[in-house]
Amino acid sequence: MAEVGDDWNDTAGREIVWRSRAKQTPTLLAQLLADDNVPANELPRDLRAFDFLSGPEKNAALVELAFTASSNNKERQTLVSFEAISRLQGFDVNKNPQHKVAMNRILDGQRGTGQFVAMVAQFNLKERYPELLVMAQAHPTEQIGIEATRTLLTKQQQQFSTG
Numbered sequence: 001m002a003e004v005g006d007d008w009n010d011t012a013g014r015e016i017v018w019r020s021r022a023k024q025t026p027t028l029l030a031q032l033l034a035d036d037n038v039p040a041n042e043l044p045r046d047l048r049a050f051d052f053l054s055g056p057e058k059n060a061a062l063v064e065l066a067f068t069a070s071s072n073n074k075e076r077q078t079l080v081s082f083e084a085i086s087r088l089q090g091f092d093v094n095k096n097p098q099h100k101v102a103m104n105r106i107l108d109g110q111r112g113t114g115q116f117v118a119m120v121a122q123f124n125l126k127e128r129y130p131e132l133l134v135m136a137q138a139h140p141t142e143q144i145g146i147e148a149t150r151t152l153l154t155k156q157q158q159q160f161s162t163g
Contacts, residue, residue: 018045025049026058026062027057029049029061033084034065034070040076043076043083044083047083047087059088063099065080065084067096078109081102081106082106085103092123093125114147117144117148117151118147120132129155132148132149132157136149
């Protein structure tokens, strides 16, 4: 970084950042993921790199990616937000109203999918449990319905009914 300065974001620089486990790596990965000039086919790889990092820098970068719109490309932003959120462990989205609004926006876009079920389960989003019940009833023999049912049972939500 000392040698290349602001010109680190070329193909070779992105490769080095992807492989790096340095303290500043999460911040650099977040910059890559937010940069619309970075090829879309590199996004999954850059997101997976977070799986090999730890520390408060990682969590701070993931929160920023998850809850702050940084791309003009809606599809790209949705992918990055969803993947960042799914990597947040032990994060309480209810502590910050802005995060809650962003989470609901993302969930609204994922309604009816396995990702929706997984996020509701991961973040204990009780206000979304009725939607899981609807999914379970609409698809009782399909994987999505089974996962919705499993989540409700795991969260001890047997009291739900549609009547």
